[in-house]
Amino acid sequence: MMVVGLQELGTSVLVTGDGINDVESIQQADVGFAMGSGCSAAKEVSDVILMGDDFDATVKAIKWGRNMYHNIGRFL
Numbered sequence: 001m002m003v004v005g006l007q008e009l010g011t012s013v014l015v016t017g018d019g020i021n022d023v024e025s026i027q028q029a030d031v032g033f034a035m036g037s038g039c040s041a042a043k044e045v046s047d048v049i050l051m052g053d054d055f056d057a058t059v060k061a062i063k064w065g066r067n068m069y070h071n072i073g074r075f076l
Contacts, residue, residue, distance in 0.1 A: 003028045016050075016058055017042055033058055 003025050006013045015022070015029035018038030026032035027045040034046035035053050043049050050057045 001025065001028065014058075014062070016055070017046075018053075033061070 001024070003013050003015060007028075007030070012031070013029045014031045014033065015025045016033040016035070017023070017026050018035035020039050020041055022034075022038075023041050023045055026034060026042055031048065032046040033048045033050060034042040036049060036051040037053050048061060050061070
């Protein structure tokens with residue numbers, strides 16, 4: 001599986017999916033995103049559920065998460 005290979009190289013892996021075929025990859029990834037219209041199994045194993053089917057929302061969520069992480073680090 002590509003997710004495992006990337007993790008063995010020391011990278012963080014984010015997977016976005018919406019179907020039953022994506023469940024294993026979402027579960028194995030460091031961060032799993034499921035689309036709102038996806039199957040319930042994908043939603044259950046994901047870390048974040050995107051309420052819409054807009055992939056741009058994934059990019060926005062990553063930017064917001066990084067911003068929050070950096071701001072918390074600055075505060076502490």
